[in-house]
Amino acid sequence: MYLKTLENAYSLAGKNAIVTGGAKGIGLGITRALANQGANVAVFARDEKTAGTVIKELEAEFGGVRFSFYKADISSTESCRNAVDAYIRDNGRIDILVNNAGIGPNGRFVDMDEELTDWFNCFNVDLHGAARMCYNVLKYMRKQKSGHIINITSNAGEIVNYPFLTAYASSKAAFNHFTKCLAAEVANEGIRVNAIAPGFTFSNFAKDIPEEAYKALCEQIPIGRFAQNYEIGLLAAYLAGDASDIITGAVITADGGYVLQH
Numbered sequence: 144m145y146l147k148t149l150e151n152a153y154s155l156a157g158k159n160a161i162v163t164g165g166a167k168g169i170g171l172g173i174t175r176a177l178a179n180q181g182a183n184v185a186v187f188a189r190d191e192k193t194a195g196t197v198i199k200e201l202e203a204e205f206g207g208v209r210f211s212f213y214k215a216d217i218s219s220t221e222s223c224r225n226a227v228d229a230y231i232r233d234n235g236r237i238d239i240l241v242n243n244a245g246i247g248p249n250g251r252f253v254d255m256d257e258e259l260t261d262w263f264n265c266f267n268v269d270l271h272g273a274a275r276m277c278y279n280v281l282k283y284m285r286k287q288k289s290g291h292i293i294n295i296t297s298n299a300g301e302i303v304n305y306p307f308l309t310a311y312a313s314s315k316a317a318f319n320h321f322t323k324c325l326a327a328e329v330a331n332e333g334i335r336v337n338a339i340a341p342g343f344t345f346s347n348f349a350k351d352i353p354e355e356a357y358k359a360l361c362e363q364i365p366i367g368r369f370a371q372n373y374e375i376g377l378l379a380a381y382l383a384g385d386a387s388d389i390i391t392g393a394v395i396t397a398d399g400g401y402v403l404q405h
Contacts, residue, residue, distance in 0.1 A: 342398025
């Protein structure tokens with residue numbers, strides 16, 4: 144019985160997944176990993192043209208799974224609600240939600256305008272955007288009595304590091320705690336909620352770092368390199384499957400040991 148269970152523990156065959164920001168960077172790595180394990184993946188994003196091109200490439204690469212696109216702006220409550228409702232009308236159920244979309248570093252807090260525009264923009268996307276998606280998806284997962292939510296946060300939410308990351312790091316710290324609190328709320332309804340906190344990763348943000356700066360950063364990482372997008376994807380696929388069924392409320396740091404030295 145154990146061996147039979149183990150054979151299927153990592154399969155996502157027939158599962159329906161939503162990945163916000165799933166057409167580039169870490170999000171694309173997650174989309175690919177979920178599809179590789181058999182999941183049907185819907186990309187939620189604002190840029191239909193880019194997503195459409197990526198989906199055509201994925202369809203050519205992965206047979207037997209479905210890819211789709213839903214236009215969604217996670218900074219908008221209405222947009223999230225409409226996109227999720229449209230997805231359910233088309234697919235019937237949702238098994239996996241990956242909250243990956245977000246915005247990056249945005250400058251020193253003391254240099255912001257008095258309306259704190261950058262601060263509130265960061266929280267509105269990086270924290271509230273995920274909360275909007277969770278709220279709308281959970282309406283359906285709770286009816287199903289099943290589902291997996293995976294939040295992509297950041298190791299910046301665990302440490303005090305660079306001075307220009309105050310808003311970003313604060314939103315990610317809140318995101319980590321939101322993950323734990325939400326996991327406690329819905330654990331008895333068959334729904335698991337976990338987070339992955341990547342460090343430096345070859346995403347769209349990091350790939351343009353000059354070589355010398357890259358080498359200097361690698362010296363601060365115990366394993367000596369950045370993560371690859373597919374490595375974050377593999378971890379997401381693990382958390383989405385039955386192999387991790389005992390895990391909920393976890394924030395898994397995936398940064399090559401960077402936080403160990405900071």
